[in-house]
Amino acid sequence: MRFARAAAAAVAVAALLVPGTAYATTDHTGAAAARQVRAPGKTVTLPVRDALAQLPVRQEDRTGYDRSQFKHWIDADRDGCNTRAEVLKAEAVVAPEQGSRCALAGGQWYSPYDDRYISGPSGLDIDHLVPLAEAWDSGASAWTAAEREAYANDLGDDRALIAVSAASNRSKADQDPTTWLPPATAYRCQYVEAATRRTVNLDGWTLRDEDGHTFTFRHVRLDGRSTVRVHTGVGRDTRTDVFQDRRAYVWNNDHDTATLRNDRGRFIDDVSWGRHRGHRR
Incomplete structure (x- = not known):
């Protein structure tokens, strides 16, 4: 028996994914735990970054699929x-x-x-x-x-x-x-x-303003249900924040519309602020 599903989720425009929080406990056995994490059936406590770093990464393989x-x-x-x-x-x-x-x-x-x-x-x-x-x-x-x-x-x-x-x-x-x-x-x-329940590669995705100025994501990957913030001006990129690093900002901070497209140019979403605040979708 299946119960009726709940209402729709909220939208995070720049990241496309609903924000979430990953929890992990850091203790003094981090190095030892890191060595143990590969052993099946064992429970270990270690920082989430260490756990993520040890996840095996492989290319997709459709061999044998039916x-x-x-x-x-x-x-x-x-x-x-x-x-x-x-x-x-x-x-x-x-x-x-x-x-x-x-x-x-x-x-x-x-x-x-x-x-x-x-x-x-x-x-x-x-x-x-x-x-x-x-x-x-x-x-x-x-x-x-x-x-x-x-x-x-x-x-x-x-x-x-x-x-x-x-x-x-x-x-x-x-x-x-x-x-x-x-x-x-x-x-x-x-x-x-x-x-999307796995890492999303935003490389080549773009944000474009009303005048056609474009910011292109480079080397940005998102874990499932995480977000990335795009800042005007100059700064140091992190996993959660990226900076345009240019004097001529992509959009007007007073009023503008940012349009998000994927690396194939498909429209994903847009958001406006100032005199035309809100989504135009």
Whole structure:
């Protein structure tokens, strides 16, 4: 059984991700703990930077991927409704009628990817927000069959599965947010926040003002649900703050609009201040 999902999350324009805090406890055994962290099954205490530094980094690898290796849709709680039906029932704007063997008829749904209302379940797909192929690329190839099945049918995380129009889901296919964004621009930031659960490479992303002046991110990577602040003027870049390092600022501090685009030039979001404060999305 799946409960209805909560309301949408807030947006952080420059970073695209909802701010979060990583907690770690520093003690006097940091060096020893760092040596132990690779041993499976052990609990250690060490600074979060040390823990992150020891995470293995590998290139994505799609070798051997086949969608059938992620068994879905299943009836995990044996109530007669499989995962697809559970999501459809939970996300319906107008509840469908449920017949024998959980056959659904009628009802209405909202597809946030393309800002459409859809009548009847046949026009809907259930999308894995993080595609199965992406999961495989990032390590699911080493999971057991049971772990891949659990991932493909995850009803415990409201971000995992979403009912959307079949057209928008098939347009997305197995792409991640670097190559595909929802046609509905107002949903893009929320989509990126929900879909991105790993480091985001902002290299080549741009902020542009109303007069066409552009700031380009260089060598900036964000951990999931972290933020980066872009400052006018000169300063020393850190993991959370970057500086334009130029006398001619990209935007007017009194009033302007900053437009964010990814490295492929796709519009992500914009924000205004001064006489035209707010989002124009």
